[in-house]
Amino acid sequence: MADRSPRAASVTATALAGLGLLLALLALGFAMPGWLLLLSTMAISHGVVSLGIVLLMRSGVVSFGQGMVFAAGGYAAALAANHLGISDALVLILGGGLASALLAAPFAPLLARYRGIFFAMLTLALSMVLYGILVKSAALGGSDGFNVGRPTIFGAEIAAENANFTLYALAVVIVGVLATLSRIYGDSVRGLVSMAIRENELRVEYLGASVTSAIAVNFVFAAFLGGVGGALTLLALGHIDPAFSYWTASGEFVFVAILAGHHSMLAVFVASFAVEVVRSFSNLYFPNTWQLAMGVFLLVVIRFLPRGLGSLWTDRRTRAGARA
């Protein structure tokens, strides 16, 4: 095939790798006990939110307000389920993502002017504004939030005994596709321009690419991922409250993103899973000091894995590449 460009070949390879991983995870799901299924579902649906931060990190900015789009996606899905009578899980999840992207879009060009601490704090402020509104809105249950029923899938009811696995499978498929797309996006021209922004913004401008538009697009994409994560979490928990938008929630998403590093998309989910495991186990074994355990865990990771979990395998590849 003479007309096949190397780019198309690499996209195919990424897509196949993504599909393979997705099928492997689905197969693994059959062997998992119920608690592990729920834990994995949470890890995946939180991981996709952090994946959005990783995309932003690749363009040199870190959002401390990912809780805003997380909550927006969750609330949009919850309201659609309770008031519009939509019960199909797929529609709810993608709708949650779209709602978050729509909410984030007007802020994107504005935020794209900021860097470093200022970007982080402004996104944090946005998420806290949403938190303030949600806490005060009696129609949305105030600080207690509200519940939603179990969703349907392609018009079929989900039986109670299959609920854990169905949600897990749904999370694996949707997030697996999104993560593969993110990988393909990361290797595309715009994705690589983002990486260059991280290294040196001014040079990118001189080369004729728009830094602000790249950051704005990444922000909206990150918002979509955050919304999907919020809707997935809502369906897994069956409940939503304003804490989704609180700054400590955003802090944990950043934590997972830093833990993963910005080189590998897969690392985000490994990191997210590790955090969920540490959280559940310290909740179980040190109920009064689980924050202490999380803090120590975080410090150890930052100290000894400065470029994130992903550096464990991407560094080796780079070194191998350098030798060749």
Added chain:
Amino acid sequence: MLLLTIFVDGVVYASWLFIVALGLTLVFGVLKILNIAHGSFYALGAYAAASFVGWFASLGLAPAWSPVAMLLAAVAVAAVVAPLTERGLLRAFHGRDEVLLVLVTYALFLILEDVTKLIWGATPYYVTEPYMLFGTVEFGVMSYVGYDFVLILVAVVCGLLVWWGLNRTRSGKIVLAVIHSEEIASSMGVNVSRIYTFAFMVGVFLAALGGALTAPMLSVQPGLSVGVIIVSFAVVIIGGLVSIEGAAIGALIVGFARALAVHTWPDAELFSIYVAMAAVLVFRPQGLFQRMQARKI
């Protein structure tokens, strides 16, 4: 009348915020760390004040001594916690990316949150005696608690002292030199690591003092640290993270925004602060008093 109330409430709230934000600004200026754990130091100050006031009372000292107890509490927190965290922890991460350092202090915040609970438990403490110590002040038909005005006074004194210390003393000028360029300062023979510990100690003292002064106004219980830190972030971001004036004006803007919301539209209290911050940043992307930065090509 409403305007006067909003004004007084705004200034009182701003004074309290200013004391905390001043410490945050100083630590950011010298160590380049936006310290989330600053809120934990604030909470430690409040708890320590509760313990010290109780301890003074059990020694049989008159309630008039309680301000001394509160001051001692803040000094104790700064003397114990600051060197431990700065030398033992933050030094290991020195020079890393600003956002990463925020996360390091977030970890520290999580740890201190539980440590506070381990030491003082989860039941609230009440230290109300000092609050009534200064009587009330009458403005026409309105009366205000004297303690609030003492708070304003303390804030002004803190601001002036830090300003004087930085600009009019030898060691202050050395600190300014380190803020400007750590490398050049150290090549001129300044012991930079000692300056770091010193500045961090002053920063922690100011946070703990803010906490100690607040202790009589509310019940001291877990969760204190979370509320204060995000608000003081808003203050220093408005101010541009560099100067005492910036922190003062940031505190006043946030104080008035909150007081206005509390008295005219109470539901908006929580986010009036962030709306004020966003409004300032839209027009001044680096805060009101921005520092000039060379663009790297």
